[in-house]
Amino acid sequence: MKDLLELRSDILKALAQPTRIKILDFLRDGERCVCEIFPAIGEEQSNTSRHLNMMMDAGVLSRRKEGLKIYYTIKHPEILQVVDLVNLIVEEEITGRHKLLKAV
Amino acid sequence: MKDLLELRSDILKALAQPTRIKILDFLRDGERCVCEIFPAIGEEQSNTSRHLNMMMDAGVLSRRKEGLKIYYTIKHPEILQVVDLVNLIVEEEITGRHKLLKAV
């Protein structure tokens, strides 16, 4: 049985990888099937599938089956809030560094 | 030069590890030196030092020197917001699973 610390790090791990961030960015607009996702992000089908399943296990995505296709969605709205906050931090880091460079 | 995608995943990576989450939980109340942090979280001094430096590089922590001691702080308030959101998601996941279990 996983403890809270593990559950927390599993969710963060599921967000902490470039390919998975590309997937999340693409899923912003709503649910998409694997066949739409992997060409959009420019990764192999098998690799994309693994990342999607990994994010499912962590509780970050949910999926819905429709015929042959499987549609993935971002499960919790808080996931997108996290992504947005991280984008904000990155901006602050970049402008922060810039200031330092100008100051020297 | 790192691109935005890397900067974003670096920040998330810096949060996505149990030992580092313990450090962040401990730094909630304000700045602490390494000598306070590693006994509090129950990790080795060298291991703790590495994690702290890793989080510094990612832009998650900042540090201040005072004599022999080095005090670390959480650099951006958004970091704590991210941690809180993740805690919320974990709660939702747990109660969500519970509901499902009860429903079966």
Next chain:
DNA sequence: GGAATATATGAGTCTATAAGCATATAGTCA
């Protein structure tokens, strides 16, 4: 049932990460 399509998985490789132990570096104070 057989062809075609969508998704998942097995096996292998390569790289990254975490941790421990020992040691180096740097600052303080007598």
Next chain:
DNA sequence: TGACTATATGCTTATAGACTCATATATTCC
């Protein structure tokens, strides 16, 4: 200067992660 304390780093080992290629498992439609 030398002893002492706080922090960082070199080296090693163990484990996990990401990726690719090939193949398996559905599901649909003829």
